[in-house]
Amino acid sequence: MTLAIGVDVGGTKVAAGLVDESGRIIAKLKRSTPAASPPQTEQAIADVVTELLAGHQVAAIGLGAAGFVDHERATMLFAPNLAWRDEPLKQRVEERLGHQVVVENDANASAWAEARFGAARGYRDVMLVAVGTGIGAAIIIGGELYRGRWGMAGEPGHVRVVPDGRLCGCGNRGCWEQYASGNALVAEAREFARRTPVGAMRLLQLGGGVPEGISGPEITRAATEGDPAALRCFQTVGGWLGQGLADLAAILDPACFVIGGGVSEAGDLLLDPARAAFERALTGRGYRPFAEIRIAQLGQDAGIVGAADLAREASPAPAPQTTAPSSPSSGPPGPPGSGSFIRSTSIANPATNAATAQNAAKPGTDQPAAVATTR
Numbered sequence: 001m002t003l004a005i006g007v008d009v010g011g012t013k014v015a016a017g018l019v020d021e022s023g024r025i026i027a028k029l030k031r032s033t034p035a036a037s038p039p040q041t042e043q044a045i046a047d048v049v050t051e052l053l054a055g056h057q058v059a060a061i062g063l064g065a066a067g068f069v070d071h072e073r074a075t076m077l078f079a080p081n082l083a084w085r086d087e088p089l090k091q092r093v094e095e096r097l098g099h100q101v102v103v104e105n106d107a108n109a110s111a112w113a114e115a116r117f118g119a120a121r122g123y124r125d126v127m128l129v130a131v132g133t134g135i136g137a138a139i140i141i142g143g144e145l146y147r148g149r150w151g152m153a154g155e156p157g158h159v160r161v162v163p164d165g166r167l168c169g170c171g172n173r174g175c176w177e178q179y180a181s182g183n184a185l186v187a188e189a190r191e192f193a194r195r196t197p198v199g200a201m202r203l204l205q206l207g208g209g210v211p212e213g214i215s216g217p218e219i220t221r222a223a224t225e226g227d228p229a230a231l232r233c234f235q236t237v238g239g240w241l242g243q244g245l246a247d248l249a250a251i252l253d254p255a256c257f258v259i260g261g262g263v264s265e266a267g268d269l270l271l272d273p274a275r276a277a278f279e280r281a282l283t284g285r286g287y288r289p290f291a292e293i294r295i296a297q298l299g300q301d302a303g304i305v306g307a308a309d310l311a312r313e314a315s316p317a318p319a320p321q322t323t324a325p326s327s328p329s330s331g332p333p334g335p336p337g338s339g340s341f342i343r344s345t346s347i348a349n350p351a352t353n354a355a356t357a358q359n360a361a362k363p364g365t366d367q368p369a370a371v372a373t374t375r
């Protein structure tokens with residue numbers, strides 16, 4: 001059993017875990033992030049890793065960090081919520097730690113974890129769309145992370161969907177994340193409450209009586225109760241989400257979209273309108289299968305698990321295991337890739353669920369044949 005350490009470095013916390021080959025977290029630690037100070041953040045990372053290293057044989061250490069990581073996976077070019085600007089993160093952490101580390105974008109790490117061990121297990125063409133404050137994303141094509149020439153691929157949140165639309169934090173107008181994110185959901189609800197206070201009674205009640213008091217959890221709660229105003233907000237935002245996924249499918253044609261991020265905790269409240277809009281908007285509909293649209297499974301652990309697994313892949317292999325590549329373990333909780341083939345840079349094609357069992361019978365596809373008819 002080869003252990004690796006994954007560290008999820010966000011704007012508010014550093015979370016690290018000791019992760020086994022099946023994606024299970026054996027031990028976990030959390031620290032708050034001294035976000036304003038790069039050296040202190042790096043020390044916090046080194047501290048949690050050092051603590052986890054004690055008494056364990058660890059093959060690799062991976063950092064998944066919220067920001068633009070360069071193509072060499074060494075430098076943090078820009079982090080919106082941390083003080084890193086052109087920061088040689090890999091080198092700085094290695095100096096403090098005395099061990100090699102692999103740096104990856106946090107959305108890439110999460111997507112990797114979902115594709116290996118979570119909601120998109122068994123799929124090789126996957127797009128993760130994290131619907132949180134904004135929209136984060138990561139692309140896996142043919143079982144490999146697609147990073148782009150400079151490491152910055154996968155920012156569909158800033159594709160313009162409305163000419164001269166809402167102003168975005170990036171400086172442009174009409175970006176997708178202004179319509180399909182958690183911020184958009186909140187903006188939608190507050191606007192409605194201002195315009196139609198009577199219709200937004202329940203939302204206002206939960207928000208302490210003022211539109212500004214309404215935030216994501218209140219909207220989800222009201223929608224769960226069946227409140228029409230809250231449901232309408234999800235319809236609108238889910239609709240924008242599904243339309244955007246159809247646009248992404250026009251470019252990438254993935255087999256599976258994994259929807260993560262805070263808003264995904266609303267589950268089908270978000271996904272039902274998203275799927276409906278996706279199916280209405282998909283080009284060539286009727287003559288192609290619909291991609292799966294699923295809620296992320298690993299939650300907040302995805303970043304840790306993915307960073308650890310990516311680091312394991314990037315590190316020199318220890319003594320090979322005896323499991324043959326052609327027979328991955330299949331008993332739960334035995335996820336894919338516990339054999340020696342995980343050393344390759346692509347996702348092993350597991351035959352551990354119904355979808356892949358079908359794929360085994362239909363070589364050349366990575367999607368269950370029945371997908372177009374199941375909804």
Ligand SMILES: [Zn+2]
Binds near residue numbers: 157158168169175
């Ligand atoms: Zn933007």
